[in-house]
Structure formats: structure tokens, C-alpha cells
Amino acid sequence: MRTEKKLEELGQVMVNEIKKGDGPTFETTLRTRSNTIYDEAVGCLRTGDKKETRKFLSVAQARTFMQTVAIAAKTKQFLTEDLHTSIRGLFYQLKFTLGEDLDEDLFTEQTESNQLIEDLEVALKIKREDLNLTTDRKGFVAGAMAIRDKFGGEETTIDLAKQGRSGWSIPSDVDNGMEITSLDADYVLVVEKDALWQRLNEDKFWKKENCLLVTPKGQSTRGTRRLLRKLADKKLPVYCLMDCDAWGWYIYWTIKTGSMNLAYLGRDFAVPESRFLGVTMSDIKEFPFLEKLTIKAKDVDVKRAEEMMGYPWINRHKDWVRELKLVLKTKKKLEQDALQGERLTFVGEYIRKKIDNKEWLN
Amino acid sequence: MRTEKKLEELGQVMVNEIKKGDGPTFETTLRTRSNTIYDEAVGCLRTGDKKETRKFLSVAQARTFMQTVAIAAKTKQFLTEDLHTSIRGLFYQLKFTLGEDLDEDLFTEQTESNQLIEDLEVALKIKREDLNLTTDRKGFVAGAMAIRDKFGGEETTIDLAKQGRSGWSIPSDVDNGMEITSLDADYVLVVEKDALWQRLNEDKFWKKENCLLVTPKGQSTRGTRRLLRKLADKKLPVYCLMDCDAWGWYIYWTIKTGSMNLAYLGRDFAVPESRFLGVTMSDIKEFPFLEKLTIKAKDVDVKRAEEMMGYPWINRHKDWVRELKLVLKTKKKLEQDALQGERLTFVGEYIRKKIDNKEWLN
Numbered sequence: 001m002r003t004e005k006k007l008e009e010l011g012q013v014m015v016n017e018i019k020k021g022d023g024p025t026f027e028t029t030l031r032t033r034s035n036t037i038y039d040e041a042v043g044c045l046r047t048g049d050k051k052e053t054r055k056f057l058s059v060a061q062a063r064t065f066m067q068t069v070a071i072a073a074k075t076k077q078f079l080t081e082d083l084h085t086s087i088r089g090l091f092y093q094l095k096f097t098l099g100e101d102l103d104e105d106l107f108t109e110q111t112e113s114n115q116l117i118e119d120l121e122v123a124l125k126i127k128r129e130d131l132n133l134t135t136d137r138k139g140f141v142a143g144a145m146a147i148r149d150k151f152g153g154e155e156t157t158i159d160l161a162k163q164g165r166s167g168w169s170i171p172s173d174v175d176n177g178m179e180i181t182s183l184d185a186d187y188v189l190v191v192e193k194d195a196l197w198q199r200l201n202e203d204k205f206w207k208k209e210n211c212l213l214v215t216p217k218g219q220s221t222r223g224t225r226r227l228l229r230k231l232a233d234k235k236l237p238v239y240c241l242m243d244c245d246a247w248g249w250y251i252y253w254t255i256k257t258g259s260m261n262l263a264y265l266g267r268d269f270a271v272p273e274s275r276f277l278g279v280t281m282s283d284i285k286e287f288p289f290l291e292k293l294t295i296k297a298k299d300v301d302v303k304r305a306e307e308m309m310g311y312p313w314i315n316r317h318k319d320w321v322r323e324l325k326l327v328l329k330t331k332k333k334l335e336q337d338a339l340q341g342e343r344l345t346f347v348g349e350y351i352r353k354k355i356d357n358k359e360w361l362n
Numbered sequence: 363m364r365t366e367k368k369l370e371e372l373g374q375v376m377v378n379e380i381k382k383g384d385g386p387t388f389e390t391t392l393r394t395r396s397n398t399i400y401d402e403a404v405g406c407l408r409t410g411d412k413k414e415t416r417k418f419l420s421v422a423q424a425r426t427f428m429q430t431v432a433i434a435a436k437t438k439q440f441l442t443e444d445l446h447t448s449i450r451g452l453f454y455q456l457k458f459t460l461g462e463d464l465d466e467d468l469f470t471e472q473t474e475s476n477q478l479i480e481d482l483e484v485a486l487k488i489k490r491e492d493l494n495l496t497t498d499r500k501g502f503v504a505g506a507m508a509i510r511d512k513f514g515g516e517e518t519t520i521d522l523a524k525q526g527r528s529g530w531s532i533p534s535d536v537d538n539g540m541e542i543t544s545l546d547a548d549y550v551l552v553v554e555k556d557a558l559w560q561r562l563n564e565d566k567f568w569k570k571e572n573c574l575l576v577t578p579k580g581q582s583t584r585g586t587r588r589l590l591r592k593l594a595d596k597k598l599p600v601y602c603l604m605d606c607d608a609w610g611w612y613i614y615w616t617i618k619t620g621s622m623n624l625a626y627l628g629r630d631f632a633v634p635e636s637r638f639l640g641v642t643m644s645d646i647k648e649f650p651f652l653e654k655l656t657i658k659a660k661d662v663d664v665k666r667a668e669e670m671m672g673y674p675w676i677n678r679h680k681d682w683v684r685e686l687k688l689v690l691k692t693k694k695k696l697e698q699d700a701l702q703g704e705r706l707t708f709v710g711e712y713i714r715k716k717i718d719n720k721e722w723l724n
Contacts, residue, residue: 083706084564086557088699092655096703134560140531149526152564156526164511164518165540166531169502172560173527195448198496198534202446202514293454337450341458344445 023057043272075131139224140167143212246304385419405634437493501586502529505574608666
């Protein structure tokens with residue numbers, strides 16, 4: 001069902017409740033930690049089945065209820081107008097309409113505003129991108145892929161093999177009005193840092209290897225996660241090259257299983273098939289020059305490694321446990337940038353060898 | 363003179379000093395605050411003429427001296443190999459060579475590593491991009507401009523009018539191997555936030571207005587500043603739309619005059635011709651709906667406004683003083699996103715009106 005239709009039905013149900021003399025209600029799925037489960041069959045985090053019903057005729061819930069309905073009304077309007085805006089743009093639209101009733105702190109992107117939008121996403125089984133809301137974008141792609149992009153009333157086809165040093169910037173929404181029209185790649189390589197992506201792009205690694213070269217540029221945006229899911233759906237293996245530290249592991253596991261706080265997005269934003277190529281502390285055995293390029297692990301790295309050993313979806317993987325224990329034992333970490341220490345072009349050789357020999361962590 | 367040649371000469375001078383039985387020295391320009399001046403004739407911050415000579419045969423300077431020479435040697439090698447890397451990549455190359463002598467803390471991008479590279483930039487009158495060092499990239503452009511990009515042994519031409527929702531990502535280096543091959547625009551519009559850039563891109567504002575639509579995505583990277591300088595050199599007016607707050611003002615003044623800590627880059631990275639279109643607290647008079655979309659100024663905004671009134675290159679502009687006083691009086695601020703409060707498409711109308719009526723702050 002189209003998103004506009006879903007929003008209309010949401011309103012219709014409330015109107016009917018009012019007509020019957022009842023107070024309107026809004027049902028959504030609980031996004032609490034206790035209702036977040038690891039779906040073993042699929043291999044990703046998702047919300048469970050516990051529901052929550054909010055009532056307009058409740059002193060505690062009236063204000064939030066009203067705001068949720070206002071967001072539904074505004075985004076319905078954006079869809080009708082065929083215009084997009086950010087959460088901040090939505091905030092000002094609501095502030096214009098609701099005026100003093102709207103507290104700025106309630107609507108800063110990092111805090112409760114997300115909650116209200118997430119309520120709608122979960123209740124209607126849609127993504128915020130389907131509501132014409134744009135989110136932060138960050139990642140890049142290079143490779144033999146073409147994208148047809150319908151946007152602002154125009155259509156353009158972008159050849160991701162001809163973007164020079166810049167690459168193609170992964171937009172906020174890779175579903176609506178966007179289509180992969182051609183794709184010739186054997187696999188997807190995800191490199192944590194833009195700097196290393198640029199290094200590999202300069203070496204034309206994606207051309208030599210017939211792969212798609214992707215960087216989330218740190219933690220993945222929603223757009224990057226969706227794109228990786230779409231590529232995995234096309235049966236491309238997804239290999240990830242991250243730092244061997246708290247942040248690198250987190251970036252990888254967010255791609256693979258999703259993250260706790262965005263678990264409600266489920267498999268649509270997760271790639272359980274993805275594989276961790278490196279870097280790992282074990283790499284030192286094979287490439288001894290890396291030994292003197294390790295650096296001292298920070299407290300956050302040690303703490304994170306300990307935490308990860310407690311997650312059932314991680315500690316079931318013996319290879320991961322072995323690597324995490326190695327970090328805890330040596331109290332050292334290794335950055336992906338270190339692969340350039342001896343020769344700038346070594347990075348590509350390292351990746352090729354890892355893939356050829358199937359040396360990855362699952 | 364080419365950068366490689368300059369690096370060679372730097373080494374040759376040192377070799378000659380050693381042959382003469384002297385200890386080698388390295389002369390650079392002082393980048394202290396006391397040697398930072400506002401160049402009134404040009405309209406930007408730059409370093410003065412005070413020099414500093416560092417000696418190898420000095421207990422206090424030997425280590426830094428050695429590292430500076432090591433950086434010169436390594437980057438010379440990058441140029442010979444025709445390969446690029448980041449400062450982090452350079453760090454690992456040095457660590458591989460110098461081993462334990464290299465302290466990680468000395469080389470985190472934010473701290474002293476920059477100092478050593480800046481020494482070289484200033485001493486040789488080059489940019490770090492000329493040393494094949496990549497820096498963080500962030501901004502985007504859309505409009506009737508084509509770029510010829512020679513990179514990684516290949517050449518590609520990118521049409522910035524055909525990049526769909528993504529736009530063209532401004533790379534780290536817009537000089538070496540990069541050329542503007544066609545350009546048909548009446549002016550450049552710089553919009554602080556990517557979200558608003560996307561809004562205007564969706565409205566095809568750049569097409570309707572025949573302008574280049576640029577976002578630095580917050581504070582400008584070096585690449586964005588260089589690109590804006592190059593566009594201003596082509597006699598295009600540069601109009602900026604920022605938040606009316608501490609951060610927005612800082613972003614604008616960095617584009618216009620450069621910033622204190624990067625003053626050594628001088629006019630090559632500054633656009634004294636740029637104009638501040640808005641948003642301003644005065645906008646409320648003309649567009650009363652903005653009144654209820656103002657938000658409380660934070661301490662940092664008030665403090666920054668007070669500081670700016672003390673800068674001679676700012677307080678000479680009566681219009682700026684008037685605006686800053688208005689912020690100090692009302693203790694309110696206004697975000698550019700607020701322009702979308704009444705109608706999403708109002709942003710474009712606002713910009714057109716401001717430019718048509720020459721309503722900008724200089």
C-alpha cells in the first residue's frame with residue numbers, strides 16, 4: 001500500500017473513533033530494549049510483537065499524541081506536494097502551525113523528535129524516507145553501476161564508473177524515485193574511512209577487481225545501509241574493511257545486524273550476509289610489518305570488546321571471540337590506515353589476498 | 363616552480379649546509395597570533411613577515427626538525443610515485459620508517475601533525491594538497507558547470523547539471539589534475555546546510571536562477587574554500603545563506619576572510635568578495651511569520667556576537683554591527699531552516715528577493 005494511503009487510513013480510523021464517541025487512539029509497536037530481539041533465523045536485530053496504544057484522552061499522552069498526528073498530517077502534505085524536507089524543516093513547519101505549543105528541545109534531531117517519527121514508521125510499516133523526510137547523507141560509491149534518479153521532476157542516469165576522484169554520494173533515500181539500471185560487479189567492498197576509499201579509488205581497485213567500492217565514511221547512514229541491503233539482495237557478497245577497534249567493530253555490526261536503537265528497521269537496513277575482512281590483530285602474524293604499527297587500545301576499545309563478548313549474536317562466532325580476546329590480551333589496536341605503512345598500494349593486495357583465501361570473520 | 367623541485371631544493375640547501383660543516387636549518391614563517399594580520403587591501407587574514415629558523419643541532423628542536431625533514435622526504439616520494447594519501451596514511455609511513463621515535467599523539471590530525479605540515483606549506487609556499495596529501499571533504503555543488511578530472515591515470519568529465527539528488531562532491535584537491543571546462547552561471551549561492559541544499563536542488567533553483575548551488579555542509583573544508591576562490595576569480599558573485607547564530611557567522615567569515623588558525627593560507631583560500639544574504643534578525647520585519655520561528659540564543663551565540671564586534675574587519679561594516687546588536691538585544695537567533703516554516707518552497711523566493719534588492723551584508 002502506498003504511504004499516502006496508509007496515512008489516510010490512520011486518520012480515517014481516528015475519525016471513526018471520534019464519530020463513535022470514543023477518544024482517538026494510536027497503536028504502535030514498543031521499541032524498548034525488552035521488546036528488541038535478535039532474530040536468529042534472519043541474523044539481525046528487530047522489534048518484537050509487543051504493542052502499545054496511546055490515547056488522546058489521557059493527560060499524560062495528549063500532547064505527544066497531538067504531535068504525532070501533526071507529523072502525520074504534515075508529511076501527508078509533503079507527499080501530496082511531492083516535496084522533501086529534513087526533520088528540522090518539519091520542526092519549523094510544525095512550529096509555524098502549532099506555535100508556542102512546540103518546544104524546541106522536543107524536536108532536536110537527536111532526541112524525542114526521532115521518537116515521534118519512529119512511532120509513525122513502525123505503526124505504518126514504512127520508512128521515514130517514504131514520508132519525504134531526508135536524513136543525513138555521508139557515504140560514497142565507485143564502480144560499474146548506473147543509477148536512474150528521478151528527482152525534482154527530472155530524470156538523470158549516473159554512471160558510477162565515471163565520477164573521478166569524487167565518487168557518487170549516496171543520498172538519503174535510495175528507494176523512492178531511484179533505480180539501479182545496470183550493475184556489473186562481483187562483490188561489494190565497504191571501507192570504513194573515506195581516506196582509504198580515496199586511496200583505493202586512485203588505484204582503480206574497483207575496476208581491476210570488478211567490485212563496487214563503498215565507504216560509509218564512518219558510521220553508516222540509513223541511505224548507505226539501505227543501499228548495501230539492496231546490493232546484497234542482488235546476491236553480491238559484501239566484504240567490510242574496518243579498524244580493529246571499538247568504533248570499527250560497531251560500524252561493522254551495525255551494517256550486519258543493525259543497531260539496538262534502530263532495531264525497528266529490521267532486515268531492510270541490515271546485511272547479515274556481510275563479512276569482516278579485517279583489520280585484525282591476527283594480521284600481524286602474516287604481515288609482521290604491522291607489528292610496530294599497532295597502537296595502544298583505549299579504555300573504550302577494551303570496554304567494547306568485553307561487551308561484545310556478551311552479545312549472543314557475536315559470541316556464537318568463534319573467530320570473533322578469538323579476535324576480541326587477542327585485543328583484550330595485547331591491549332593494542334590496529335587501524336586500517338596502517339596497511340599503507342610500508343607501501344601505499346599494499347591495501348589492495350591485502351584485500352585481494354583476504355578474499356582469495358576466504359580469510360574473513362563472519 | 364613545481365612542488366617536487368621545491369622539495370628538492372629544500373634538501374639541497376640542507377646538504378650544502380652539512381657539507382660546509384654547519385648544522386642544517388629550516389626557515390619558515392611564524393604562524394603565531396602576533397604574526398597574523400588582517401590585510402586590509404585584500405580583505406583577508408594572512409601571516410605577516412616574521413620568520414623563524416629551526417636548527418637540527420638544537421636539543422629542543424632536533425626531534426621536530428627530523429620529523430619535518432621526514433615529512434618532506436615522504437611527500438616527495440608520494441609525488442614521484444604519483445600516489446595520494448591522508449595525513450593518517452603519512453603518519454603510518456613515518457611510523458614504519460622511524461618506528462618507536464614517532465609518538466602517536468604527535469600525529470593525530472587535530473594536533474601537532476598539522477603544525478609540521480603547515481611548516482612545509484608556508485616555507486615552500488605550497489598547499490598540502492600539492493604534497494599529494496588528501497584532506498577531509500564535505501561540500502557539494504549542482505549547476506551548469508563541467509569538471510575535467512584527471513585521477514588515478516584516467517580522465518573523466520563530470521557534468522554538474524546531471525548529478526540528480528546527490529550533486530557533485532567537492533574533493534580534497536580542486537587544483538591538481540582538475541579543471542573547470544565549462545561554466546554557465548550568473549552567481550554562486552552557498553547554503554550552510556546540506557538539508558537546505560537538497561531542498562533547493564529539488565526545486566531546481568540553480569537551473570531556474572542560472573546559478574551554482576554550493577553547500578559546505580557546515581564549516582567549509584579546504585577544498586570548498588579553494589573552489590569558491592576559483593569561482594570568484596571567474597568574476598562570479600558569491601552569496602552566502604547561513605544561520606543567524608555563532609556557527610553560521612563563523613562559517614561565513616571563514617569563507618570571506620579565512621580563519622585565524624588557517625590564516626597562513628591567505629587569499630588562496632578566502633573570498634573577500636562574498637556577501638551575506640541572510641538569515642538575519644532584521645528579516646522578521648519583512649517576513650513577520652519568522653517572528654514565532656526564532657529560538658532562544660545560546661550563550662555561545664551571545665559571546666560570539668560580542669567578540670565579533672571587537673574584530674576590526676567586522677566592526678567596520680555598519681550593517682554587521684547593526685545585526686549583531688539586534689541579536690544581543692533580543693537574545694534570539696534564527697536558523698535558515700526556519701524559512702521553510704510557512705511553505706517549503708519559500709527559501710528560493712527569499713533568496714531571489716534578497717539578491718534582486720541587493721539586501722545583503724558585506
